[in-house]
Amino acid sequence: MSKKQFFSLAIMATLLIGGTAWAQEAAPAAAPKGADLSFFVYTVLAAGFGMAIAAFGCGLGQGMAVKGAVEGTARNPEAGGKITVTMLIGLAMIESLAIYALVVALILLYAYPMAPRIATFIGLPA
Amino acid sequence: MEHPFLYITWIMEQLGIGVHFAHTYPHVTGAWVVTGILTLFAVMGATSVKLVPGGAQNVLEVVVTSIEDFFAEITGEHGRFLFPLLASYFLFIFLSNMIGLVPGFFSPTANMNTTLALALITFTVTHVVGLKTHGIKYAKHFMGSIWWLTPLFLIIEIISHIARILSLTFRLFGNIVAEDLVLMILILLAGWFLAPLPMLVLFLFADFVQAFIFTLLSAMYFAGALEHAH
Numbered sequence: 001m002s003k004k005q006f007f008s009l010a011i012m013a014t015l016l017i018g019g020t021a022w023a024q025e026a027a028p029a030a031a032p033k034g035a036d037l038s039f040f041v042y043t044v045l046a047a048g049f050g051m052a053i054a055a056f057g058c059g060l061g062q063g064m065a066v067k068g069a070v071e072g073t074a075r076n077p078e079a080g081g082k083i084t085v086t087m088l089i090g091l092a093m094i095e096s097l098a099i100y101a102l103v104v105a106l107i108l109l110y111a112y113p114m115a116p117r118i119a120t121f122i123g124l125p126a
Numbered sequence: 127m128e129h130p131f132l133y134i135t136w137i138m139e140q141l142g143i144g145v146h147f148a149h150t151y152p153h154v155t156g157a158w159v160v161t162g163i164l165t166l167f168a169v170m171g172a173t174s175v176k177l178v179p180g181g182a183q184n185v186l187e188v189v190v191t192s193i194e195d196f197f198a199e200i201t202g203e204h205g206r207f208l209f210p211l212l213a214s215y216f217l218f219i220f221l222s223n224m225i226g227l228v229p230g231f232f233s234p235t236a237n238m239n240t241t242l243a244l245a246l247i248t249f250t251v252t253h254v255v256g257l258k259t260h261g262i263k264y265a266k267h268f269m270g271s272i273w274w275l276t277p278l279f280l281i282i283e284i285i286s287h288i289a290r291i292l293s294l295t296f297r298l299f300g301n302i303v304a305e306d307l308v309l310m311i312l313i314l315l316a317g318w319f320l321a322p323l324p325m326l327v328l329f330l331f332a333d334f335v336q337a338f339i340f341t342l343l344s345a346m347y348f349a350g351a352l353e354h355a356h
Contacts, residue, residue, distance in 0.1 A: 091335075092336070093339075096293060096300075102304055106307075
């Protein structure tokens with residue numbers, strides 16, 4: 001490869017490797033000694049994964065709904081209006097399941113009622 | 127999540143009345159704004175009704191007749207008396223959802239209290255309409271077709287009625303809160319590049335769909351209470 005490519009690659013590698021080393025230094029300074037933060041780590045993980053799995057299922061379901069609607073319209077273009085309305089209703093129903101998962105994720109992240117009590121229990125100041 | 131600058135809160139601060147109320151309950155003040163706008167539209171179009179409509183009266187006629195015909199088809203002709211409630215649902219929810227997209231206003235439906243109130247209205251009206259139409263025979267709706275399956279069916283029906291309230295509440299609340307959050311994050315990340323604009327188009331569509339779905343589901347529940355049991 002040319003000199004320019006080699007140097008840009010070298011700079012990127014230095015920043016990436018050095019960057020991870022710098023990140024390691026900064027993280028443990030935030031929590032006070034002896035506080036086991038794994039509860040909060042798992043909560044955030046659960047919120048993220050929960051919404052992702054719900055979006056996965058919702059995508060499959062809505063894809064099947066649209067497939068049926070498009071096939072129906074292709075067979076019978078005159079009924080296109082009614083089929084589209086029915087499809088939109090079905091899509092909103094399916095989407096509401098993903099919205100339930102989103103509400104649970106938001107509750108976990110922003111409004112989990114036990115969080116302050118657990119924080120004082122494990123020894124955090126808040 | 128703190129609430130940003132809201133016009134109504136600012137006005138109430140300037141006037142010096144109910145400042146704590148405006149800070150803690152932005153959804154109530156937002157609902158005042160929505161009600162005010164709807165009343166303004168109604169007053170503009172419906173005072174001095176002319177035989178040959180023009181302007182605002184024309185628009186109102188189109189809106190009212192299309193909503194009435196659509197929902198009369200779902201509830202049946204004997205359900206036409208429910209049209210004012212359904213049209214109020216649709217217009218209130220649609221305008222409430224959309225007003226959150228305007229910077230400086232807060233969607234009343236972005237708070238679970240508003241959506242829960244609307245869902246409870248649907249629940250109450252379903253049962254009141256069913257009792258008024260059928261009298262004591264309304265209980266046959268909860269008993270199912272085969273007589274010895276009645277205990278199981280009763281439990282399932284009761285749970286399904288309670289699930290209706292929850293699903294109506296959370297569907298509307300979740301959609302509008304998600305919309306507000308996405309707008310907030312996009313403005314935070316890339317506001318100078320007008321990043322929220324394509325999302326605003328999607329959210330306008332989603333607002334209409336959510337208002338329509340809420341009203342449609344309420345109409346279907348009313349139709350289920352009005353019809354004869356199996």
